[in-house]
Amino acid sequence: MPRRKPGALVPLETEILEAALSMQRSGQAAFHGFGLAQTMREQSSSRSLTSHGTLYKALGRLEEFGLLTSHWEDAAAVEGRPRRRLYELTGEGVRVAAAAARPVPGRLPRAAGEPA
């Protein structure tokens, strides 16, 4: 498996950002893991949802890159189910996601704080 270049996003991370951006544009700024997995499945016309390990590891990486922020939802909104971790694109995340949506051929999108 090739090593990730420092600051470069892997295809799954780009896919997450694109899905998050499309959710934000449709009025859903905050999203949770399963909702995101569903959107990604719909957008890619895939039959299966992204695995737990892959999805949450990638979300953690994007948060570390400063492209996403997250917080636990309010206890009042939980209504007897497990509380969700809600993610939102940061300003930099929106910029990177928008750039990823129109990629330059042969060039991987780069994360925040990395030289272009």
Next chain:
Amino acid sequence: MTPERMAWLVTRWVRFYTRDLPAPIAERRVDEIAADLHDHIAHERDRGTGERRIALALASRMVRGLAADATWRGRHAGAAAGRTAPPEVAMRNKVAYRLAVGATIMAMLFLVWLMGAVGVIGVEGDRADLMYFGVIALGFVGAAIARFRPRGMVFVLLAMAAGQALVAVAALLAGKHRSPVTSVYELLGLNGMFIVLFAGAAWLFHRATPDRPRREATKPGS
């Protein structure tokens, strides 16, 4: 299998791979997956998906993510153990580890060569030299148990040094120093040299142990 049963299994797996991690990291992962599993089951039931199919989908998501779970754990466990040292410290640890491995291998090869070529104790072919195989075996078994981790290798190398000293004492007690080709000085000199080599390698492994810089950093006045 019901979706709830499969969700329970997935949760068990999450609890397993988050064990011993710092509580905030482990709890976040456990809670996040719990919410995901709940949402997944509720969503599929709303769509009218069969119970068995939901359970299989949950299992599939868990199995496909096993490798990512393992690397995620490795990364957080490493950070929790202080293996995220600054680059210059990490580099120094790496150099010390390589030197330690090199010194150990060279010392062991030299010992084997001495045993075979000229004999350390008595004349060439003296069966007393076979005791050194115990020291070498100690190294191999110890390294396997320590999984080559620097902290464990410190003890392995110290044990090898102690083993080498024991062989020297055993040879002296057996009167091998009275052999025409082995004097007390030769016995002590040769064995002492290996003791120093093994102890030196232990010190290098100690230098390569990742949490050493953190201890230095917490010294008063540093």
